[in-house]
Amino acid sequence: MKQGIIVLMNGTSSSGKTSISTELITQKEILFHHLSIDDFIKDFFNNKFSDIEPTREVDEQVIAQIMFDPLISMYYSTIKLFSEMGLNVIVDTVIENDKWFNECLDVFVDQPTLFIGVICSKEELIRREQTRGDRKIGLAASQFSKVYCIDEYDLEVNTEEMNPIECAEKILSFIKSNKEYSVFKKLSKRNVSVS
């Protein structure tokens, strides 16, 4: 049995990753599981701590410092496990940190990883952020140069030029073409700096 495909989408907040993921899940030709980092972290805390009453207050930032890196490692390992079990996984991520990116490369290097750039201009990101109103204003702009300094992908989708359905169709036709997913393996051999 073949390993599952990891569809790894990189783009800033508001670039359109979730919208594309939804379209990929909706179509029925290829079955995908969507592992979102937000859901993964929420599930972890809900499962482990929902009925625990702390006897002292711990600042949110301290919790993040203690838990975030190990949870990210666990998240990547879970994605790899899905792939090993033959399940196709959609991963939408904001690669803005050297440490996580290098770890991601290490963990996924032997999996079929389709690396996709979800591209959008800063002006449009700012406009979307204002319209949606559920993200901190300035978040996308603050991520922009870090995320888009990576410019080597198996495939790019420009969400200003295409709607989410068209982006999902482009990704599906790439998968169905049976082209090799080579970029992620090449990146792993480099000293990539995302800071």
Ligand SMILES: Nc1ncnc2c1ncn2[C@@H]1O[C@H](COP(=O)(O)OP(=O)(O)OP(=O)(O)O)[C@@H](O)[C@H]1O
């Ligand atoms: N291709 C597109 N064309 C026009 N608008 C889009 C497109 N894709 C997404 N949007 C709009 O942009 C906003 C953000 O989309 P989405 O939630 O998919 O982004 P995201 O990258 O997952 O963001 P985040 O990382 O903050 O969760 C939404 O209001 C959505 O309707």
